[in-house]
Every structure is written in C-alpha cells, then in structure tokens.
Ligand SMILES: Cc1cc2nc3c(=O)[nH]c(=O)nc-3n(C[C@H](O)[C@H](O)[C@H](O)COP(=O)(O)O)c2cc1C
Ligand code: SF4
C-alpha cells in the first residue's frame with residue numbers, strides 16, 4: 001500500500017504564510033513531536049527512524065537511520081549539519097520547504113540532534129537564497145526565545161544549538177565534504193572518503209549531514225511511528241517524496257507525491273501533460289546528474305530502487321557493445337537523485353541541452369582532480385561543437401571515452417555526475433547527435 | 446588606506462565567533478558583512494577580515510576568490526542573476542537573458558554605466574518549476590517573459606535591491 005495522491009506531510013503548510021511564525025506553527029500542531037521525542041531515549045529515536053525506511057532526499061537515497069547509527073558510540077562531540085545548499089539543476093523543493101515551513105526543519109533538527117547527542121548543529125544554506133535565509137534565521141531566533149533551542153531545551157537539561165551558515169555561491173558545496181570544508185571557513189573542496197563524515201566530519205568530529213527534506217520528515221516519524229511512515233511508501237523506501245517537475249509540461253510545480261508514482265502519471269495526471277500538445281522525448285529523473293529516460297521508459301516508478309534496477313530501463317553504455325560498469329559488473333540505469341524531474345518534449349534539440357548540462361559541470365568543477373577538471377572542460381567544448389553543427393566524425397566516441405575516463409576516477413561524485421548523463425544521452429539519443437554530425441558532412445561536400 | 450568595520454558589523458562578527466570553536470569558520474560571514482559595508486571586497490577589505498579574525502591574508506583571499514557571490518570589483522546597485530540552466534533554457538531563458546542585455550545595454554557580466562545594474566548569467570537558482578527565472582537583488586523573478594523585461598527594469602530603477610541588505 002502506498003500513500004494516495006494528495007497525502008501531505010512536509011508540504012502540508014505550503015501557502016499558509018502564518019506557519020512561518022512560531023505561533024502559527026504551534027497552532028497547527030508544531031513542536032509536539034519534539035516534546036514526545038525529548039521523553040524518548042536517543043537510541044529509540046534512531047530505531048524508529050530505521051524502521052521508517054526514511055531514505056536521504058539529497059541525492060544518494062541512503063537509509064537515514066542507518067547513517068545515524070554509524071556515529072561511534074563513544075563519540076564525545078557530534079554534530080548534525082543540514083544540507084540546504086540545493087543547487088542541482090532541476091531541483092527546487094528545499095527552497096520552498098524552508099520558505100513555507102522553517103520551524104518544521106528546526107523541529108526535525110532538534111529531534112535528530114537529541115538522537116545523535118549533538119550539541120552544536122548547523123544549517124548550511126545556499127548564499128543565493130536570501131529570502132529563505134531571512135525567514136529561517138527569524139525562525140531560529142524565535143525557537144531560541146521560546147526555549148526549544150539553547151542551553152536547557154524545554155527544561156530537560158539538554159543543550160542544543162543551531163546556527164545558520166550562509167554559503168556564497170558554489171554548487172560543489174552541496175557535496176557533503178565540500179560543505180564541511182566550507183563550514184570550517186575553507187574553500188569548498190571535497191575531501192577524500194573514507195573517513196566518512198559520520199566518523200570524522202566537521203572540526204574532526206563525527207558528523208551527520210542530512211538534506212532539508214530528510215530532516216523535515218523526522219517529526220512525522222516520531223509522531224506517528226516508523227511503521228506508519230514505512231506504510232506510506234513502497235516497502236523499501238518510506239514516506240512521500242517531494243518532486244520538482246520542470247521543463248515542457250503544462251503545469252510545472254513542486255509536488256509532494258507518493259513514492260511509487262510513475263513518470264507517466266507525474267507528467268499526465270499531475271502536470272497536465274506535455275505542453276503545446278507535443279510528446280515526450282526524454283525525462284531527466286532526478287536532477288541533471290542522472291542519466292535520462294526515453295519515452296518508452298516512463299511507466300517505471302520514480303523511486304530509489306526501481307530507477308536503479310528496473311529492467312524496463314535500458315542500461316547506460318560506453319559503446320554500442322559495452323555497458324557501463326558501476327563496479328563488480330553492476331549496470332548503471334539511472335537513479336532517483338534529488339527529485340528534479342525535467343521533461344524534454346519531442347522538439348528539443350538534445351545535443352544543445354546536453355551541452356548546457358556539460359557547461360554547468362565544467363563551470364562547477366572545483367579543480368582538484370585532473371580527470372574532472374580537464375574532462376568536464378573537454379566535454380563542454382566537444383559537446384558544444386557537436387551541438388553547433390561543427391562536430392568532427394569521431395566526436396561521439398571522443399565524448400564517450402572522456403566520460404568513461406572521468407567516471408569513478410575522482411575524489412567526489414561531481415565527476416560521475418557529468419559523465420553519467422553524457423553517456424546516458426549518447427546511449428539513448430544517439431540519432432540526435434548523429435544527425436548533427438551528418439549536417440557537417442553534407443556541408444563539407 | 447586601511448578600513449574599519451562599523452560598530453554594528455563588529456558586534457555581529459563577535460557574536461558569530463561564539464557559534465564556532467574557532468574564528469576561522471566566521472570568514473564567510475565576515476566577507477558577506479564586509480561586502481555589505483564596503484560594496485565590494487578590495488584588498489584592504491580582505492586585510493581587514495584577515496586581521497579581525499586572526500587569519501593569514503592568503504587564506505582570506507583564497508576563500509573570497511572561490512565563491513561566486515563575493516565581488517572583488519564594484520558592481521551595480523542591483524545584481525540581476527538570470528538562470529539559463531536546463532529548465533530555464535527549455536522555456537526560453539536565453540531569450541530573457543537577451544532581453545535583459547538589450548534593455549540594459551550591457552552584455553552578461555557587465556555593469557551599466559549609471560551603476561544601477563549588474564547582469565550575471567547564473568546557474569540553477571532552485572526555482573526551476575517557475576522557469577525562466579532570475580534573482581534581482583534579494584527578490585525572485587518567476588516565469589519571466591521577454592516582454593516583461595522593460596517594466597522589471599523600470600521598477601528596479603526606482604527601487605534598487607542590494608543583495609547584501611540581508612546580511
Ligand atoms: C556534486 C554534488 C552535489 C550535491 N548537492 C547536494 C545538495 O545541493 N543538497 C543536498 O542535500 N545534497 C547534495 N548532495 C548530496 C550530499 O553529498 C549528501 O549525500 C546529502 O546531503 C546527504 O543527505 P541525505 O542522506 O539526507 O540525502 C550532493 C552531492 C554531490 C556529489
Ligand atoms: S570530482 Fe571534480 S568537483 Fe569533485 S573533487 Fe574532483 S575536481 Fe573537485
């Protein structure tokens with residue numbers, strides 16, 4: 001059983017401006033889960049979150065309860081950091097979530113901090129989100145004034161602090177170790193893993209980094225129980241999911257939807273179909289880092305496991321005969337990523353769209369690893385000349401081999417994030433690229 | 446010329462230093478605050494941040510040049526950050542960028558001669574469901590069409606929106 005369309009948890013207060021204030025939030029049931037959680041033992045909260053099958057909404061879809069349990073039991077100082085750097089193209093849910101319901105994030109963080117025994121906690125908010133920063137900082141100030149945060153949370157003797165830290169423009173700071181470096185006052189460059197942040201993170205201490213939406217789901221799990229939350233989902237991932245639908249649909253928007261909804265349902269039932277009466281050419285399922293789906297693959301549910309394993313989705317290829325190997329022979333189909341669903345209609349200039357995506361990655365590479373720094377630059381340059389109709393006969397093989405050279409050979413996943421969609425588009429839309437090259441030949445002749 | 450932080454700025458920085466185990470993490474906020482007070486981050490402004498936090502100048506310089514929102518040069522009163530990334534591109538973002546360029550008489554990256562506007566081509570600003578979109582100062586401009594551009598500019602001429610007013 002999955003939740004019916006219309007089930008709302010994290011987006012229930014959207015449109016209700018009053019809920020931005022502490023009084024408005026409390027009037028709609030706010031901070032009741034915190035009271036309940038404060039009476040629970042930290043380990044019992046983590047157990048409940050594990051049972052809920054809540055999976056990270058920031059990109060990788062990792063089990064939240066499991067992540068929390070990686071913090072060493074004897075750790076003296078632990079931090080919780082909320083990743084509010086949202087900048088994956090196609091993704092616009094965290095900004096809305098913070099704007100409409102800042103206290104829900106704060107409540108989720110206090111509950112999580114209690115579970116993790118974390119005293120000093122941070123929200124890293126993207127620098128460009130100025131309006132949201134003002135709303136969030138005001139909410140944090142209110143929560144302090146009311147005793148939900150501070151040296152003695154609601155008289156329990158617990159000390160829990162929350163500091164909002166503004167970024168200043170850098171996509172890479174969304175990667176959790178780059179984010180931690182940025183929080184420490186360094187350039188936002190990713191760290192080598194291991195050690196993972198849960199063992200050695202902010203200021204050298206065990207640190208849990210979670211996405212905005214992930215943390216906002218925590219109060220519901222405490223309120224109604226992990227089993228209830230799991231029931232809303234598909235069995236392997238609990239709850240609902242915020243999806244941001246953009247591109248060529250009649251009604252783009254940010255929607256809270258059932259975990260198991262298919263892409264065809266999203267496009268037709270939720271978003272009023274493809275605009276201008278056209279048909280779908282491609283769908284980017286979870287931000288531009290993820291390989292695309294073609295029109296024949298849209299009956300698959302937009303869910304973490306399905307997108308990786310459903311055999312209706314063709315594997316990404318390095319060449320027409322060689323599938324991309326994720327390691328151990330595992331094939332890459334696609335992934336649910338950040339919830340950014342971008343719909344491209346059948347008149348889209350695919351090579352041009354791909355060039356724009358590559359331009360983004362070339363711009364955002366932090367420059368530490370040669371394959372990523374040089375490779376993303378080449379992907380931009382070569383994809384641009386193909387898109388412009390000036391490609392060379394071998395350019396598609398060149399794009400594939402550059403991508404293959406980047407993937408898996410870098411410090412952080414930005415390298416993969418550029419390589420995967422490049423290979424994915426080449427796999428599924430080769431004819432579109434070849435048509436551009438054919439024009440070159442005719443012109444030369 | 447050596448610069449000084451205003452009393453208000455000093456108080457803000459001192460309060461922020463209480464939130465972290467060392468002063469180094471405050472560098473990002475201090476740079477935002479300096480940019481608000483001085484308009485841009487000159488070498489002297491970077492030196493001031495360095496001495497205030499007890500950090501090497503080179504460290505502060507390294508941070509200030511990594512992030513795109515820190516300005517080393519003066520800019521217009523309102524910065525327009527026009528997104529042309531995928532969702533915006535698919536719904537005419539480049540046409541809107543061209544309309545801004547035409548209306549302002551500058552290319553992307555430029556500042557108008559009356560110093561009222563700086564125009565920047567931006568990567569995704571997390572408003573993709575309202576593409577094409579831009580941030581003008583601290584405000585979001587959503588679902589923009591090229592023909593709205595003249596009135597958007599006229600309104601911002603009367604009421605500029607400096608980014609750093611939120612610091
Ligand atoms: C290049 C890159 C950019 C990322 N950007 C974001 C982001 O903007 N927001 C986010 O929550 N996670 C982002 N992530 C994922 C984070 O590294 C991390 O996995 C996530 O914040 C963990 O939270 P979750 O378990 O709640 O999903 C990014 C990852 C990479 C590799
Ligand atoms: S993969 Fe790219 S972004 Fe990531 S650390 Fe290496 S150079 Fe930086």
Ligand code: FES
Pocket residue numbers: 089090091528529530531532533534568569570571572573576578
């Ligand atoms: S792509 Fe333009 S706001 Fe996201």
